[in-house]
Amino acid sequence: MKKALLLLLLFITSIYSQTTDFSVIIKQPFNAVLFDVTQDYDRSITAVGFSKDFKQDSNDNRTYSDAFEYLANTSAHSGTQMHLIKVNNSAKVILSNSSKLSRFSEAIAVVKTPSNGYFVGGYTMDGSLLVLNLNASGEINFIKTFGTKNYDRMNNLVLLSDGGVLAVGSSVTSRSLHDNKFETGLGENDIYLTRFSKNGKKLWSKKYGTTHDDSGIDAVEARDGSIVVISTTSYDKHKDVTLMRITENGNKMWLKHYEGEKLVTPHKIIRLRDNNFLVSLSQYDNMQKEQIRLIKFDLYKNVHEDKTIFTTYPSVLHDIQEFSDGTLMGVGYVKDTYNTDGLVMLFNSHLSMLNQEHYGGENYDVFNALSILNNSQVAVVGLHTDDASQESNMWLVKLNKDASMAQIKSTKSFYDILHDIYHVEIANKQIAIHEDLSIEFLDKNLYFQVGIYTLTKKQKMFLNSFAKKLIPFLQNNQEFIENLEINGHTSSEWSNVDFSSNYLHNEKLSLERSFSVLSYIFQTQNRKTQNLLAKKFKGSGLNYSQRVVMNNSEDRVKSRRVSFKILLK
16 A cells, blocks of 8 residues: 555655745855846846855965964955846746856846846945846846945945936945035945946946934935935934935935934835835834834825734844735745745735745755736745754745745656657767657757658667657656647658649658657557547647758758647646
8 A cells, every 4th residue: 555655745746736935046166145036028027136156376385384364365355246147937037147257246236127137236245336237148237336435335226217327325435535516425324326328337336314323225206207215314313215206317305314212223215106105124022022104195195004014923024015916926035943045025005914834944944035027926036044054045936926835736747757658769869859849850860851751660669669668658657638639740842843842742741750659659559548648649740831941051951851849638
């Protein structure tokens, strides 16, 4: 009975109906994390963060007598590097690119450009700011390094309606005579904003704030082109929130400082569909526990909603976005006595909580950002720490609109099974199997001669071996398979005829090639198998519509072939 149950379980895990959580953990040496995410035009998901890199200086031939001197030298060669990953709808990582910049750096934001590329924002470890423009493959088009002579830090990169971006962050007050009056600063630390055109031209760079310690956190563009900035102001034992509205040229329109008795930290500001604004904050209650606070206001500083979300455990929302129906999803973290989990919360348009979910293991897990996808699912990124581990990993998940984990249900398992079944033929380069479950013949002995559709002895021998493996696969998975297509193909030539006759002759020939293979496999099976094949086989002639092209010209020999394709229900 146990053996039968085990076989049943093995079968279930190999069939098309297998589902797994859409959770991708990208492990890199040392600590790694993802900070931001966006959806690509091909519906894949791209995220940025950082991983660790080590650089070996092969030219350093010095001998060290002081161990601390040696460690100080080697520490300058290892550190964080911007990292970009791309994940497809099957939760497969299709691109993982760590930058090789001369200085160690972190990426904190990514936005999609109209040209199908990306703007990535970040900073170097020694205090410079970076804006990178990448193409669709993640290759660098240009890098803009900017900032003051002192230490600067970027907290977000905001896409603007003209295709350019606004870098939001902070800068230590400058003491350099080389900085202009807009960059010298007012206090110990100031809000620092820089605007770039879509072509990477720096339009302006300015500092704002109070005489205290200020830091720009996030910004959003209003419908009229002005920009609303959210920041922190710290002094003594206080940490307050500052709202500021500026023109598109960076001129301050108003600044409102909210003083309070509690320590308050802003995390995100968004523009809602009704053109009002929403800010996600965290504040400490009387028990010194972090609680979530959401404030909805308009362009003229009028507060419409101000709600604190009281939770059992300390909770923070790093990011929040609005669905088309007005509901909102926020992501962040929740801390209990034993561990930290990624937190997901749903709210209605009046900021009342509808649902919350916690994700993670027995260690430290955090969500940093989310992006609502075209189908109302949500991509979320952050960091995951394995049980009993001290190193964090990059983490990307896909959620449903109700905050449940999305499931992967794809042809990938069939693709892997077919690769296992035909591993010898693939290794011998007789066939190739593609992710769309099409099977292509590569061996020259399996091609047809010009104008011929009858099978050779070598073709029949191969089809006997091929069918012995394919038919059990069809039998075991018939409830998930709609058809097995057997497609005949031709090359484009047909001498001494006009275009119409060429097409018709090739159409007939491609059908005859398909029928030759279909009938041979069918006639060599027993009656029970024939009953199955009668339901699944589908012969078709594709003429020369899918010719094999090599070096920009038709390969006529390889075009004279048949191919197979499994179509799922």
